[in-house]
Amino acid sequence: MFDSTLSATIRELPSAPAGFEGWPWQTNAGSSFGNTDVFSLPKISVITPSYNQAKFIEQTIRSVLLQEYPNLEYIIIDGGSNDGSVEIIRKYEPWLAYWVSEPDRGQSHAINKGFERATGEILCWLNSDDYYLPNALLTVGGLLAENTGNYALTGHCLKIYQDGRPAVKLEGHYESRRRLLQFWRGYQMHQPATFWRREVFEKTGWLDEELHLIMDFDYWARISEHFDFVNVDRALVCCNYHEEAKTGDDYRSYHAELKKHARRYWGSRLSSEFWSLRFAMLNHFNLQPVKREAARLIKQAILRS
Secondary structure (H helix, E strand, O other): OEEEOOOOOHHHHHOOOOOOOOOOOOOOOOOOOOOOOOOOOEEEEEEEEEOOOOHHHHHHHHHHHOOOOOEEEEEEEOOOOOOHHHHHHHHHHHHOEEEEOOOOOHHHHHHHHHHHHHHOEEEEOOOOOEEEOHHHHEEEEHHHOOOOOOOOOEEEEEEEOOOOOOOEEOEEEOHHHHHHHHHHOOEEEEEHHHHHHHHOOOOOOOOOOOOOOHHHHHHHHHHOOOOOOOOEEEEEOOOOOOOOOOHHHHHHHHEEEEEHHHHHHOOOOOOOOHHHHHHHHHHHHHHHHHHHHHHHHHHHHHHOO
């Protein structure tokens, strides 16, 4: 466990490992603070939950620290890794507000432990296999500053393949709560590119630790009961796509868990909204596949005849 007063400067950050070039292994030469009043920027608390992610976590850490955001609180909650992750975290210890490595009850619990420590006006979490793009936090700090009238935001994400395929831009967009709850139509909110103010946290509360895949969707749905999200038309983060990731099965398990818990967000069974969403989901997952299969069989029969 370590609690720091952050006496070290970014210029003293350890050098990148040999063979690694570009962002975030080298300092961003073009930090675009410009005429921004850095003293007015709100404190941002970034929580990184981690367990045995030595392959990626240094990239994650450097992408946060090399933002050079002047009012940053960076907290890492490790679940007791034994793959070398702790040694990497310890290397960056002077630049962390707090870190710990101990067994936990899963990712949601680890993030909640971080939120319990966080003191920032703006909150978020960044998994240990994702990394921010340059000036992401500056964008967030400016849009979610006090008196802007904004309470939460979401942006775009770049999907990075480990096999060398070109990155894919995943558009991030919030339309409405109802559109979000119709997840079967494809909702476009990416967890590491989503941020919110402390007022949102105080209203929404903690992550549901019983959820292991859709705790992000659950949180956005709960936030959307009280707040809207501002859409940011720029990529804020990169997500490393690999087989060991929770969504490494192309989101099949994620969508299965969404279907299992969908009704918890629909309100009273006595409401028209509940039955409207219930029928829409039934139509998508049950009726439409039957219709498509029937159409396929009819077409096949016509061709044979």
